[in-house]
Amino acid sequence: MQHAQHAHHVLLVDDEEAILYVFRKYLERAGFAVSTAAGAMEAIAIFDAGHVDVLVTDQRMPGMQGDALVQHLRAARPNLPAIIVTAYAAECRPDLRNVPVLNKPVPPADLVTAVQRALAA
Structure with a gap:
């Protein structure tokens, strides 16, 4: 049974602490529950361990890029x-469906609005 006050769970992935x-901080102030991961492998473990409502990821990270992480997680949950969120938008795969790309630096309100x-989509 879900609580009426269920906070949406955001999985936030970036290799910069x-x-x-x-x-x-931005997302928690907006009422979201947030889990953080310093890379794709940690993000996959968090995703596999529990419910995630939305993924927010950097593009350029060691090991696995953000667009590849999106594809990997969407293989389990399409x-x-x-x-x-990246300073390298040109590196993102153009074939990802419904994945907005925000350019760093991102104003806090823009990040919250995007989530x-x-x-809502």
Whole structure:
């Protein structure tokens, strides 16, 4: 049974600790529950361990790029809402469906709005 006050769970992935900290604060202030991962393998473990409502990921990370992470998680959950936040938008695969790409630096309100839109879609 879900609580009426269920906070949507955001999985936030970035290899920069400072970005994770700042984005987490933005999203928590907006009422989201947030899990953070420093890379794709950690993100996959969090995703596999529990429910995730939306993925927010960096593009350029060691090991697995953000667009590949989106594809990997969508293989298990095809309708997973996802957002890529990057300074390297040109590197993102153009064939990803419904994945907005936000350019760093991202104003806090824009990040929160993008997550809300992804959940509403």
